[in-house]
Amino acid sequence: MSVIALARSKRRFTYWRVLRALYRLLLLLLVAAGSIIFIMPFAWMVSTSFKSSDEVLRFPPVWIPQTLHFENYTIPWHRLPFPTYYKNTLIVVIFNLIGTVLSSSIVAYGFARLRFRGRSWLFLLVLSTMMLPSQVTLVPTYYLFAKLGWVNSLRPLIIPVYFGSAFNIFLLRQFFMTISTELDDAAKIDGCGFFSIYWRIILPLARPALGVIAIFQFTYDWNDFFNALIYLNSPKNFTIALGLRTLQSTMLYTPMQHIMAMTLVAILPVLLVFVIAQRYFIQGIVITGIKG
Amino acid sequence: MASPFWVRQNVSVAGASTAAQAIGAARKRPRALSMRAREEIAGYLCIMPWLIGFLIFTAGAMLFSLGLVFFKTDLLTGFKWVGLGNIRKMATDPLFHKSLGVTSYYSFATVPLSLAIGLLIALGLNQNLFAQGLWRTLYYLPSVTSGIAVAMLWMWIFHPDVGLLNQALRLIGIQGPRWLYSEQWAIPAFIIMGTWGAGGNMLLYLAGLQSIPTHLYEAARIDGAGSIRCFFSITLPMLSPTIFFNLVMGIIGSFQVFTQALVMTQGGPNNATLTIMLYLYRKGFEQFQFGYASAIAWALFCIILLLTLLVFRSSALWVYYEGEVRK
Numbered sequence A: 001m002s003v004i005a006l007a008r009s010k011r012r013f014t015y016w017r018v019l020r021a022l023y024r025l026l027l028l029l030l031v032a033a034g035s036i037i038f039i040m041p042f043a044w045m046v047s048t049s050f051k052s053s054d055e056v057l058r059f060p061p062v063w064i065p066q067t068l069h070f071e072n073y074t075i076p077w078h079r080l081p082f083p084t085y086y087k088n089t090l091i092v093v094i095f096n097l098i099g100t101v102l103s104s105s106i107v108a109y110g111f112a113r114l115r116f117r118g119r120s121w122l123f124l125l126v127l128s129t130m131m132l133p134s135q136v137t138l139v140p141t142y143y144l145f146a147k148l149g150w151v152n153s154l155r156p157l158i159i160p161v162y163f164g165s166a167f168n169i170f171l172l173r174q175f176f177m178t179i180s181t182e183l184d185d186a187a188k189i190d191g192c193g194f195f196s197i198y199w200r201i202i203l204p205l206a207r208p209a210l211g212v213i214a215i216f217q218f219t220y221d222w223n224d225f226f227n228a229l230i231y232l233n234s235p236k237n238f239t240i241a242l243g244l245r246t247l248q249s250t251m252l253y254t255p256m257q258h259i260m261a262m263t264l265v266a267i268l269p270v271l272l273v274f275v276i277a278q279r280y281f282i283q284g285i286v287i288t289g290i291k292g
Numbered sequence B: 001m002a003s004p005f006w007v008r009q010n011v012s013v014a015g016a017s018t019a020a021q022a023i024g025a026a027r028k029r030p031r032a033l034s035m036r037a038r039e040e041i042a043g044y045l046c047i048m049p050w051l052i053g054f055l056i057f058t059a060g061a062m063l064f065s066l067g068l069v070f071f072k073t074d075l076l077t078g079f080k081w082v083g084l085g086n087i088r089k090m091a092t093d094p095l096f097h098k099s100l101g102v103t104s105y106y107s108f109a110t111v112p113l114s115l116a117i118g119l120l121i122a123l124g125l126n127q128n129l130f131a132q133g134l135w136r137t138l139y140y141l142p143s144v145t146s147g148i149a150v151a152m153l154w155m156w157i158f159h160p161d162v163g164l165l166n167q168a169l170r171l172i173g174i175q176g177p178r179w180l181y182s183e184q185w186a187i188p189a190f191i192i193m194g195t196w197g198a199g200g201n202m203l204l205y206l207a208g209l210q211s212i213p214t215h216l217y218e219a220a221r222i223d224g225a226g227s228i229r230c231f232f233s234i235t236l237p238m239l240s241p242t243i244f245f246n247l248v249m250g251i252i253g254s255f256q257v258f259t260q261a262l263v264m265t266q267g268g269p270n271n272a273t274l275t276i277m278l279y280l281y282r283k284g285f286e287q288f289q290f291g292y293a294s295a296i297a298w299a300l301f302c303i304i305l306l307l308t309l310l311v312f313r314s315s316a317l318w319v320y321y322e323g324e325v326r327k
Helices: A002-049 A052-056 A071-079 A080-112 A119-128 A134-147 A154-164 A166-176 A183-189 A192-206 A205-221 A225-231 A240-248 A258-282 B002-016 B018-028 B034-066 B085-091 B092-127 B133-146 B148-155 B164-171 B186-196 B201-212 B216-221 B227-254 B259-265 B276-286 B290-318
Strands: B071-073 B079-081
Touching: A002 A258, A002 B092, A002 B133, A002 B148, A052 A134, A052 A258, A071 A258, A080 A119, A080 A154, A080 A166, A080 A192, A080 A205, A080 A240, A080 B034, A119 A166, A119 B259, A134 A166, A134 A225, A134 B034, A134 B276, A134 B290, A154 B034, A166 A205, A166 B201, A166 B227, A183 A192, A192 A205, A192 B034, A205 A258, A205 B201, A225 A240, A225 B227, A240 A258, A258 B133, A258 B290, B034 B186, B034 B259, B071 B290, B085 B290, B092 B133, B092 B186, B092 B201, B092 B227, B092 B276, B092 B290, B133 B201, B148 B259, B186 B201, B186 B259, B201 B216, B201 B227, B216 B227, B227 B290, B276 B290
Parallel strands: none
Antiparallel strands: B071 B079
């Protein structure tokens, strides 16, 4: 009796495993197929960056160049002071990562967890700052920064971040509100104040969300061309995004393959950071309901 | 709206803490602030950084542009008071009406599409897959690659004759439309491009999925809930704050769609891709009518604000906050 039962359950077990393996394989194929659409621009950039000037202009485009033209990387690299651009961008990015994680999280904690008069109206005000196109506030903002003597320094790109950005505040508020209040209550009974609840409970639990805002901020600052263009004048202050744009400017004729090569070099750090960071904030635990 | 909400809270909190107050009343009452008042002060202290930053950097600039609505000005040679002139002009400006239609069409298609696709990808990538980190990076790539490379690639993809999309369509026997050169298909092409940038949404969903406590699933399993039931009763509700975020940000972002229209189609053909932002840009930075440009910007602001308020109003019905402080 027990042997039969065992055999039966064993057989069922094998079916189950085959089914599961099939499901995994199907999912993997689906994900791989979908990813092709998503990596196309990147693949195209890589391919273009190695082409000869003749191949770049061919239409419809060729994907694999006949010979790899590595000089597409070395020539433009020496035309402009890229190491300086990297240094400036790094300064902005590092300061802003610290700034945004600290300031946005404390503001978000206030909006998500603490009750005070006018909270919902003030929160709407936070959101409304994102609804007015920046083009129309550009002139007065520039005037303000000029009066403060910040123009042509990295300060306009860094200091405002220390007062929290609306996007990150909203994002963190949403995450903080999903954390159960039971822990807060327990901490309160143990004599924790509001600040230690924020520091010891909310921040550690919201690590995935903090990782996301760090990645978003990093990507944004690294690619931010608009603010850099407006506030930085002298080339010694230029960031990567602005350096790339200089390369594309009409005064300094640069062929397409050089632009693509430098764009790749420019975004490589962002990719690296993403690859490393995503390990930390998104572990491979399967917790969705669709698990087999 | 705020005040009755506040009053109700106050009463219930006071009621709940009467017992505790009665016990400690004799000794503590004269000096210590109540828990409630301390929470209030802590709340204002927490949002202080943002409030100060808003007052210094943002409020002035916003008010200035609001003021411009009532002037005719190029910001250099002078300001001429026109009262409600710019608004009246807007009401009868056919190009402005056209841009409203174009932008709404784009938004109402792109926002739901990228919400759904981002969620689908995130659910797929949240499974135990071979080389999981790699897939996540690949799907996030479009969010990192920006600017000229992307625009040029899409112009090739949408090329009517040799473009990748139409070549693929020809394989299955469909004669593709002229996409960016067709009045009817230019905006759908933009919608495809917009949806393709769903990698940012995906990243947020992934983080949201990670934040769902596993014990909820364990409990549900013990109660005999299946996979589908778990998805609809745990995953979706716990993810609803993230969906809400992506929805609101999607509305705010898509109504300000600009770069594609400027770089790829210059608003054409026949103004089929004249978005509000492109129209604003032309009025302000090409024709130097900053008063009128501000009026357009504030009209856009009102539209986005109204939609956001609607979404917020509806959120009570479909957004679930595990840790909502509202009791």
